[in-house]
Amino acid sequence: MLEAINLTKRYGSHTALNSLNLKIQPGEIFALLGQNGAGKTTTINLFLGFTEPTEGTALINGISVAGHPQEIKKYLAYIPETVMLYPNLTGLENLKYFSSLAGFDYSEKELGELLATAGLQSKAFGQRLAGYSKGMRQKVGIAIAVAKKAKVLLLDEPTSGLDPKASNEFSRIIRSLAGNGTAILMATHDIFRAKEVASRIGIMKEGNLQSVIEAASISANELESLYLKTV
């Protein structure tokens, strides 16, 4: 479970995030919409422990991120906008390396299954990442997150630059992870993707969470109108 209590981040006189209060339950997908500089990535960085809050607290499974940055790593996984990884390693080698850094020692068969779960075709397993498309690299990123068996998944613009087919596949996998009880926070520009996968959607502007909407209660067009009106 993720929780933000009066979570604030200031850089000098600039307020990147202003008193965010948010709770994301296990199995829930929460999408954060907003323009560049709205505070989405700052929120994710605060939950990842890469930056310390000026005020307030970020909690993962009830544990303070700022207080126990190393301990909370057990519970979370992260997929950035562009998964680069190691271009001179194969998909399997990358997955093996990153999962071993999470403390898991998977067999080659298990690693293959994880990559297949993430939607990667088996012929690509042994190819170097340098030859992968962005969508294929994103799938390896998903496999890394799945391999970690994380309770919390943080996604920063995960479908940016993906073709519609890859985006759809990505959404399917995310929903399946949430179905297994993972709490997911996803920062995105993509209104339609947010509407498609999230259970709740928050719209951010200039560091403030302006509104939170139940995704089921609004159509994609209404969400777009609301978004444009808000930002």
Add this chain to the structure above:
Amino acid sequence: MHFNFITIIARQEWTSIFRSKIPLALFTVLLLVSLLATFTGWQYVRKFNHQQKTAHQEVLDQWMNQPNRHPHRVAHYGYMVFREKSPLSFFDFGLDSYVGNAVFLEAHRQNTINMSEAGFSNGMLRFGELSMAMVLQLLVPLFIIFIGFQTVAGLKQNGVLKIMLCQRASFLDILLGKTAGITGVVWILFLPLLLLCLMAGNLLIAGGINADALTRIVLLTILYALYFLIITMLVVTVSALSKSSKNALMTLVLIWMLFFIVIPKTAQTLGSSLHTAPDKIAFEQAIEADVSKQGDSHDPDDPHFSQLKAATLRKYGVDSIAALPVNYGALVMQEGETISSGIFNKHFDNLIGIYKSQNTVSSIHALIDPYLAIRNLSMNLSGTDFDSFTAFQKQTEKYRFERTKKLNEIHLTRIKYQNDSKQKVSAENWQKQPDFTFQPVPVSRNLSDASLSLAALLLWVAAGFGALTYVSSKRAYQL
């Protein structure tokens, strides 16, 4: 800190470096340069020692073939002594090319050491010679910079560091793993090469490896291993502090210029301006002035020699020099020799003191420049340092004094005062005199002479770990 994660990261770093063609191409170039430097170094030392051996034999033959003659003529005939190059001088030329290896010994005069390589070459030597030590000290750091500058900065730039940090490895684990991986690569590429070259060169030059040589070889290998570790830690630290690979590379190239050009030159200039040494003419004039102050054996009214004359006459209970049972002329010469040798030693010790103070300034700079630390240690252990040179000068002056003293004793007891210059003694008298053999500085004294540099190198290792720990504790450097 998790050793398991450090090992995993180190192994991955190792794999990444070996999968890339650039590090291997760079290593091939350095390997060829190292082998060339070793070969030319070995050839040079072998040729030099051979020439020196021939010259020494010639000088010895000339000395032995002198006819029966007056011992004072023998003392003035003089003798040339040589310092054979240390077996490891092929690896690190140190000061050898500039300080000379031969000196002409004669009565009443303390000649300076001559026949330096610099004195017999064109000005190109000023720009440095290619030695394996130079490759390891200057070029291997560049190799480390090129394989390591983007090790953390690159991961930051492409977002991989964030994913790594979201696994369970800490930033410190990552930095230590990267350090271990790069150090492992550098050690596996260069330490066996170093060890092999040192063993082979020593074996070819000296014909074997004794305990002293083995100790030096092992110590050199360990110290170079530490030096590579220090440079790697520095590269990883700068890479971790930089926002981009480009910034990291620029900073590291700047540090390379500071470490290998600016600081060594500054240290040298600062040392010579803080501790000014007299030039050769001023040094010799100061000795001459002190000798004439002490006493002039040719002046009948000189108080020192008048006292000597009175004391000698009193000792033997006679009233004239002609009545002495010993040759008074030889006594005066020996007294003059004792005076001039004492004065020379005093001035020489002062001069060495000044040079040592200058070297201390350079050694202190090793605290801010690890290159100066390894440079000093490498020279010391290769036997091409300043202490090896001064040891030669001191040993030759001692030998010159003893040899002249023995000839003066023959003069004193075998040559009558009357009609002194017309007399001769058997050549056997000087043929029995022992030949000069340079005694190299033992390794324990080499290490003790370079203790400041050794301490600086160890402090750099500790500082490297300190820097990595500090950087890893700052969240700002993770993004």
